[in-house]
Amino acid sequence: MESRYLLLDVSDKVATVTIHRPDKGNALAPDVLDEVAAMFTSLGQREDVNVIVFTGGEKFFSAGFDLNEIRKLEKVSNEAYIALFHRAYRAVLFCPQPVIAAIGGPAIAGGFDLTMMCDIRYASARAKFGQREVVLSLTPIMDPLWRIIGLGRAKEVALTGRIYGAEEAQRMGYVSQVFPEGELLASVGAIARDMACHDRTTLAETKRLSNQVLNMDLDGAMRMQEWLFRSYIGSEDNHLRIDALQAKLAAARKEVSVTR
Template sequence: MPASRMEYRYLLLDVADKVATVTINRPDKGNALAPDVLEEAASMFSALGRREDVHAIVFTGGEKYFSAGFDLNEIRKLEKASNEAYTALFHRAYRAVLFCPQPVICAVGGPAIAGGFDLTMMCDIRYASTRAKFGQREIVLALTPIMDPLWRIVGLGRAKEVALTGRIYNAQEAERMGYVSQVFPEGELLASVEKIARAMAASDRTALVETKRLSNQLLNHDLDGAMRVQEWLFRSFIGSEENHQRIDALQAQLAAARRK
């Protein structure tokens, strides 16, 4: 089933075991984000969100890059009085990833800088290889950066440091600040993340989608309201046929393990 009707030049798509792997494929430019790349990202993630056979998505640039960020040659052509369409395109791509219904796992194999860093920020979970680097470089280019959802991931104080210094962080630093969940040896990232994604995708799709939605909504509630939302959502799933089937399967696995 194709991701959408448009032809993709800069994004590769593979779907297997309920996992869609989206790979930015512009290696001659360090996977820089030209307008066509952003158009494709917005289209593909919107289409994947409608696919019932996709439970989880891996977003990557491969083992060597994620994305070097804005295509500076394209940015340099812009004028302040006529930048609206380009700015809207960036944010349409960002929102397509951020609000994609299924969990989006980012596998960062190399530099994720400026707009490339912003794309990793839109994902739900980030994993990196030891060669990965992260930097929100907008301030260096006299641009304002995206602070939200960055502050939700690493906290406001650290987000201010990332945004205001524009410095480059290595994978270990990104892991220590909580931006990256785990760092894998160079060359082992994609296989490791695919294994994680397949395990996640084995879960019920609706439960995955609603859990992601819940995580995005909770900051808008006070503690009492959050607890009520979570109670209601849990009640919507417990006792369902899918819940019963999975309990039966788990109990059968446990019984078989005890007999060994």
């Protein structure tokens, strides 16, 4: 697919999607959102992609809404623009493959919301986070934010509109790990490639399960997890991967014994 504001690289079963609007801090104009929705919908159908890395590069993720575009809106003419935002959000959130956000710099307002839609978030030490909608007299996205950091902390993020550094975002559980400035993409790429070696269907089912169990009672969640586990254990791929792991462990033990 042709994209003006997104760069795509696919290798080793990892698709890296980079927002590329550097003159505007990767701000989310309608064309950018349209491309995000189309890109993730397309990637979700690709058999050669097991994991997706979503980034804005080492300098920033996205400065958020393109305020010049929002300023043009009126209440009677905003429906299409709002629908576009949520179409882009849903394309990332419900993409079948795991989506990793690699956040190199500011992820503010709509940019923050996009990182929220990803399954895992890693950040550079220079990253900044802020749900700034309240500052613009707009209401924020609380779900899935509260599922990630808890309701009390999500209320603080939404109601204060303040900016958080990478270390604080990690402490609140929003970011899984913080890497030194300039080392983000290489570090996240290694994690993604390792993850992409796993079975594609198992990765997709695990992501889907993690979204579904939140809305189930404990008994229902346990039954679904049992059913899924029974569906995979004993399969040909399960046997092949057990054999490969045992061979790898045997080789490692042999190497240790030789060095001794």
